[in-house]
Amino acid sequence: MDVFFYIAGFVAIVSTIMAISGRNAIHSLLYLILSLLAISVIFYLLSAPFIAALEVIIYAGAIMVLFIFVTMMLNIGIERETEKKWLRPRMWIIPTILAAILLANLIFAIKSVPATRTINEAILPKQVGISLFSTYLLAVEIAAILLMAGVIGAYHLGSQKKKVKHRFLESK
Amino acid sequence: MLTVPVEIQILFAGIIFFLGLIGLLVRRNMIFMLMSIEIMFNAAGLVFIIAGTHWKQPDGQVMFIFILAVTAVEVSIALAMILLVYHHFKTLDSDAINNLKDTN
Numbered sequence: 141m142d143v144f145f146y147i148a149g150f151v152a153i154v155s156t157i158m159a160i161s162g163r164n165a166i167h168s169l170l171y172l173i174l175s176l177l178a179i180s181v182i183f184y185l186l187s188a189p190f191i192a193a194l195e196v197i198i199y200a201g202a203i204m205v206l207f208i209f210v211t212m213m214l215n216i217g218i219e220r221e222t223e224k225k226w227l228r229p230r231m232w233i234i235p236t237i238l239a240a241i242l243l244a245n246l247i248f249a250i251k252s253v254p255a256t257r258t259i260n261e262a263i264l265p266k267q268v269g270i271s272l273f274s275t276y277l278l279a280v281e282i283a284a285i286l287l288m289a290g291v292i293g294a295y296h297l298g299s300q301k302k303k304v305k306h307r308f309l310e311s312k
Numbered sequence: 313m314l315t316v317p318v319e320i321q322i323l324f325a326g327i328i329f330f331l332g333l334i335g336l337l338v339r340r341n342m343i344f345m346l347m348s349i350e351i352m353f354n355a356a357g358l359v360f361i362i363a364g365t366h367w368k369q370p371d372g373q374v375m376f377i378f379i380l381a382v383t384a385v386e387v388s389i390a391l392a393m394i395l396l397v398y399h400h401f402k403t404l405d406s407d408a409i410n411n412l413k414d415t416n
Contacts, residue, residue: 152328160348283378
């Protein structure tokens with residue numbers, strides 16, 4: 141089973157690198173979908189089959205389709221001049237070094253705690269559901285309020301406002 | 313059964329997170345910045361799942377579901393704002409949106 145973890149992890153890392161370094165937005169989004177699918181495989185291997193299904197359905201299915209629709213509506217590809225000017229290989233050096241320092245910090249923190257043994261048992265959706273609707277019931281309701289606020293906000297931002305101008309300003 | 317040590321799993325999630333961080337720092341296109349934020353959210357959820365599996369508790373998966381809800385809200389609002397910005401400025405470059413600075 142371990143080899144599947146390493147294969148999926150390799151695919152996820154490589155496709156994430158391709159996603160953040162690509163020029164074309166659609167290509168990057170497709171690489172990002174591939175990365176999410178690879179991470180979904182890892183969720184399955186981590187004995188969380190319910191979350192693996194949710195990752196495919198909601199992340200790769202819904203959120204990424206939203207991204208792709210917006211990218212298609214914006215018709216990008218015409219304007220990439222500033223980005224082209226900024227996206228030289230030299231620009232990657234300092235952020236990469238800083239992130240690598242943080243990653244080294246994380247590795248050091250992991251190394252400093254004693255190793256523990258993981259015994260994998262599948263956590264079934266039933267347990268997740270029971271926990272979700274008993275212990276975390278209040279958080280579920282707060283998430284519902286958040287989703288409602290998101291719907292209202294997206295509607296408000298997306299609605300085309302009628303321009304109201306005074307006739308003296310109109311001629312200007 | 314998976315016998316990969318939990319340190320390697322956390323390390324993998326950290327690599328994904330820092331790739332998203334690099335993307336957020338380097339890219340100036342707002343679509344790419346939002347994608348990088350998605351990558352970082354996903355890596356954080358991965359850490360929750362790893363911890364939940366490690367301690368054999370369903371709480372990690374519950375937290376991932378909450379992260380999923382937050383991500384969905386964040387993406388829909390942010391994409392609506394990106395559409396507005398594009399209609400107003402005719403560009404997706406985040407450097408172009410500095411109108412609070414009095415340039416002209």
